[in-house]
Amino acid sequence: MQTYRHLSGKLRYVVVLLFAIHYSLFTASAQSEGGLLAGIEAEKKINKEFSISLEGELRTRNDFKTMDRWKIGLDASYKVNNWLKANAGYSLLDYNNREKVEYYTSEKGNEKIKWRPSYWSVKHRFHASLTGSHKFMNGIKLSLRERWQYTYRPEKETERYKMKIKDQTMTLDDGYVRSGKGKNQLRSRFQIEYDRKRALFTPYASVELYNSWGIEKVRYTAGTDIRLGKQHSLGVYYRYQDIRNVDEDDYDPDMHYLGLGYKFKF
Amino acid sequence: MRKSFLYMILPALVLVFATSCEKDDTDFSQYKLTDGTDDDDDDDGDDPMTSASDTIYIAWNGAAVSVTGDNDGYVSVSGADVTVDTGEDADSLMLVLSGTTDDGSLLVNRSKKYTILLNGVSITNADGPAINNQCSKALYVVCADGSTNTLTDGTAYADRSYQQKGALFSEGQTYFSGAGTLNVYGNCKNAIACDDYITIEGDITINTVTSDTGSNGIKANDGMYINGGTLKIKVVSDGGRGIRCDSYVNITGGNTTITTSGDCVIEKNAEGVADTTSAAGIKCDSLFSMSGGSLTISSSGDGGKGIRCDQNVEFSGGTLVVKTTGDNDVSKPKGIKSDTGIIVSGGSFSVSVNKSWACDNGSESEVPSAQLTVLGTPVSSSIEKKKVVITY
Numbered sequence: 001m002q003t004y005r006h007l008s009g010k011l012r013y014v015v016v017l018l019f020a021i022h023y024s025l026f027t028a029s030a031q032s033e034g035g036l037l038a039g040i041e042a043e044k045k046i047n048k049e050f051s052i053s054l055e056g057e058l059r060t061r062n063d064f065k066t067m068d069r070w071k072i073g074l075d076a077s078y079k080v081n082n083w084l085k086a087n088a089g090y091s092l093l094d095y096n097n098r099e100k101v102e103y104y105t106s107e108k109g110n111e112k113i114k115w116r117p118s119y120w121s122v123k124h125r126f127h128a129s130l131t132g133s134h135k136f137m138n139g140i141k142l143s144l145r146e147r148w149q150y151t152y153r154p155e156k157e158t159e160r161y162k163m164k165i166k167d168q169t170m171t172l173d174d175g176y177v178r179s180g181k182g183k184n185q186l187r188s189r190f191q192i193e194y195d196r197k198r199a200l201f202t203p204y205a206s207v208e209l210y211n212s213w214g215i216e217k218v219r220y221t222a223g224t225d226i227r228l229g230k231q232h233s234l235g236v237y238y239r240y241q242d243i244r245n246v247d248e249d250d251y252d253p254d255m256h257y258l259g260l261g262y263k264f265k266f
Numbered sequence: 267m268r269k270s271f272l273y274m275i276l277p278a279l280v281l282v283f284a285t286s287c288e289k290d291d292t293d294f295s296q297y298k299l300t301d302g303t304d305d306d307d308d309d310d311g312d313d314p315m316t317s318a319s320d321t322i323y324i325a326w327n328g329a330a331v332s333v334t335g336d337n338d339g340y341v342s343v344s345g346a347d348v349t350v351d352t353g354e355d356a357d358s359l360m361l362v363l364s365g366t367t368d369d370g371s372l373l374v375n376r377s378k379k380y381t382i383l384l385n386g387v388s389i390t391n392a393d394g395p396a397i398n399n400q401c402s403k404a405l406y407v408v409c410a411d412g413s414t415n416t417l418t419d420g421t422a423y424a425d426r427s428y429q430q431k432g433a434l435f436s437e438g439q440t441y442f443s444g445a446g447t448l449n450v451y452g453n454c455k456n457a458i459a460c461d462d463y464i465t466i467e468g469d470i471t472i473n474t475v476t477s478d479t480g481s482n483g484i485k486a487n488d489g490m491y492i493n494g495g496t497l498k499i500k501v502v503s504d505g506g507r508g509i510r511c512d513s514y515v516n517i518t519g520g521n522t523t524i525t526t527s528g529d530c531v532i533e534k535n536a537e538g539v540a541d542t543t544s545a546a547g548i549k550c551d552s553l554f555s556m557s558g559g560s561l562t563i564s565s566s567g568d569g570g571k572g573i574r575c576d577q578n579v580e581f582s583g584g585t586l587v588v589k590t591t592g593d594n595d596v597s598k599p600k601g602i603k604s605d606t607g608i609i610v611s612g613g614s615f616s617v618s619v620n621k622s623w624a625c626d627n628g629s630e631s632e633v634p635s636a637q638l639t640v641l642g643t644p645v646s647s648s649i650e651k652k653k654v655v656i657t658y
Contacts, residue, residue, distance in 0.1 A: 036286070060286040061290065062288065062290035064286060065286060065287075065288040065290065066286060066287075066288050066289060066290040067286045067287070098290070099290070099291045099292060101292055113294075115292070115294060117291050118289060118290065118291050155488075155513075161294075161297075163294065163297055168296055168297050168298060169297060169298050169299075169300045170294065170297040170298070170299055170300070171299075171300055172299070177463070177488070177489060177513075177514070179439075179462060179463070179488045179489075245354070
């Protein structure tokens with residue numbers, strides 16, 4: 001009981017810290033935005049090698065003001081040996097696609113805008129990964145994860161408007177269809193963590209590259225897992241996402257994320 | 267423990283739900299929504315660029331090519347075969363094509379949208395497409411006012427590492443516009459092929475001829491939108507379609523004339539079972555809708571159909587004339603065949619056949635009026651097995 005009281009006190013500091021990060025992210029530069037990543041995960045260990053997990057996640061953008069994405073995913077994990085783990089899974093993603101605004105001049109010289117407002121659409125994602133890791137005697141653990149993922153977005157009919165700037169009028173462009181498309185990506189993540197048995201905090205830092213015929217984005221993450229007991233753990237992290245070279249359709253500004261997670265092990 | 271957990275989760279939830287309900291769209295609320303009918307400038311559709319950071323002029327003269335304006339070294343020439351490779355360059359680009367070659371081509375590799383201005387060009391390529399656009403973004407094909415342009419392919423293509431599906435082939439969505447004429451002769455596959463959708467706008471005239479060694483007039487994967495222009499499609503190949511679309515076909519304007527004369531083709535599939543492919547004016551795997559313009563289809567081959575659609579055929583305006591004169595030795599030369607419904611609610615609708623049914627909506631009924639749905643009150647209506655004429 002005393003332990004939990006002690007823990008509760010520490011967590012109060014963590015909550016205060018989270019709010020501090022939250023409000024500091026509101027002042028992110030104009031070229032980047034702040035967002036929240038909140039996840040919840042349940043894991044069931046089938047046997048010593050095999051486990052499955054179900055995960056839900058939501059993501060915000062626009063300095064925490066706009067919902068960006070919901071995700072629900074199922075993952076199966078197999079421990080090949082002490083240093084190698086294999087994963088495969090499926091995720092259903094529901095995206096709030098960003099608006100698209102194009103300014104142009106028509107053949108007759110009028111200044112115009114083509115505007116596709118933001119809209120929600122689903123994507124299906126499959127992934128498979130291999131993670132190799134090595135833990136040193138002092139608790140430092142290094143790992144490298146190579147993940148292939150395939151994301152498919154089905155065809156979607158969306159609203160689009162053509163607007164005349166001079167007249168301040170807009171016309172609905174009926175039946176605009178965004179075609180379906182699939183995308184393969186290789187994600188490479190290198191992580192270092194300080195992993196001591198039964199420690200309250202397991203701090204870590206990682207860098208992850210998204211590769212699809214070129215580096216599309218890089219994620220830098222630093223955070224800690226917080227062990228609340230045998231079954232419960234929390235995670236808190238900061239992530240900076242550096243967008244390098246993505247399709248017009250997948251555009252995001254650079255993002256500062258505050259991440260929160262809860263994990264339950266059966 | 268639970269209390270501690272709440273300390274963490276509750277603020278997070280409050281944080282999320284209290285602050286993440288705003289939209290981040292630009293505020294265009296001061297713009298007034300109109301139906302666009304008073305917009306005399308709105309015939310520009312998905313406007314092609316009329317000026318570009320990079321404008322490159324490519325002029326053919328037989329086996330020779332002259333290139334001007336290529337300040338960044340995008341263009342390479344081999345004989346009269348021209349390759350434009352802009353890599354990831356995002357600067358706007360316009361290619362202006364002119365001149366004549368009997369053995370040349372244009373291949374474009376690019377990652378951003380661009381415009382091809384056809385300014386009196388004639389390209390014949392014996393072993394591949396005359397123009398092959400490998401850019402998956404928008405391509406605007408503009409015929410310069412009053413110009414006549416001709417693209418012709420050969421009867422067999424050389425093997426390449428990239429796709430080549432027609433005399434004019436485009437990977438990305440393709441918008442045709444302008445006030446000139448484009449003639450396209452397809453001798454191997456399709457006359458015009460697009461792995462995305464095709465839109466035809468403005469005053470352009472497009473004539474396509476697909477020979478007996480080719481397949482379809484226009485092949486579009488993700489949609490065919492005819493909003494203007496004059497489109498004449500002639501297909502003589504067996505089993506060939508004037509317009510073959512894996513998705514929607516939507517006609518709101520323009521004058522389209524399609525003639526097919528090919529017979530039905532019998533082929534064995536992978537399981538060795540014989541399957542038939544009939545020629546058709548339009549073959550559409552999704553919704554076919556027409557609300558304006560005119561569409562005239564004539565099919566004269568055995569089993570040649572007018573419109574063959576996997577989903578609804580919805581006709582609400584414009585003038586539609588379909589006539590099939592073929593025999594029914596192998597397949598039935600139906601005027602309009604839909605798997606789900608034929609719905610007529612406006613305009614002038616006329617379908618006639620020599621054999622089989624004028625309209626077939628997939629039902630088993632032997633009653634002609636049960637083969638289509640007529641909405642509203644037509645001025646005149648005559649529904650017979652071989653002839654359906656409805657006028658609003």
